[in-house]
Amino acid sequence: MALTPLDIQNKNFSTKMRGYNQDDVDDFLDQVTKDYEDALQKNRELEKSLKHAEEKLQYFNELKDALNQSIIVAQDTADKVKTSANKESEVIVTSAENTANEMISSAEKRSSNLITSAEEKAKEILTDATDRARQLAAETDDLKKKTRVFHQRLSLMLEAQLEQVKSEEWNELLKPFSSYVSDSHTVIKEVLAKELDKDEEVAPTSTPVETVDKPTLEQAAIDPKAMLDLLNKNPE
Known part of the structure; x- marks a missing residue:
């Protein structure tokens, strides 16, 4: 059993002669x-x-x-x-x-x-383009042929027209108008004279003929003699 402080404090010692001092102990x-x-x-x-x-x-x-x-x-x-x-x-x-x-x-x-x-x-595009190019080339060749034919025909026609222009008929057409007027007066006079001769052969000699001093245009239009007199007085 362990020693406790209380055991130490309550411990009593017996005394003998020449023993320890009690107080010190x-x-x-x-x-x-x-x-x-x-x-x-x-x-x-x-x-x-x-x-x-x-x-x-x-x-x-x-x-x-x-x-x-x-x-x-x-x-x-x-x-x-x-x-x-x-x-x-x-x-x-x-x-x-x-x-x-x-x-x-x-x-x-x-x-x-x-x-x-x-x-x-x-x-496909190349084929189409090639076909189209060939077609265009053929059309171009055909057009060139037609153009050559047209050129030849046109040349011939122009040559013919040029020959016609150089003919006497064109010279006649290109004459001044005054010459036509002068010639027409002569022709008309000849025609009227022939007509008057025919009338004189047919008409009786006993019939008196009225003398017109100055025929008018209206009279000349219906009377050959009046027209002839008018032309003789106005040759222009």
């Missing part, structure tokens, strides 16, 4: 009791502190275990996320590559179709 016991009590108090405090420290240590150990577990869980989660991300990345990359390959294949096919269509269209 009591004082010393009091001091020992006090010191022992202080030591016990400190020990209790140390035990309390130790217990508190042990509790803290246990808490930290538990926290450490929890942290370690959290780290393990986090690491495991990170590994799973990384693995999942890698798989997802591989899937995305594979899908992207497949899509890109499909797009490239489609683009190449479309490009090939466009090139083929463009080549066919170009050949």
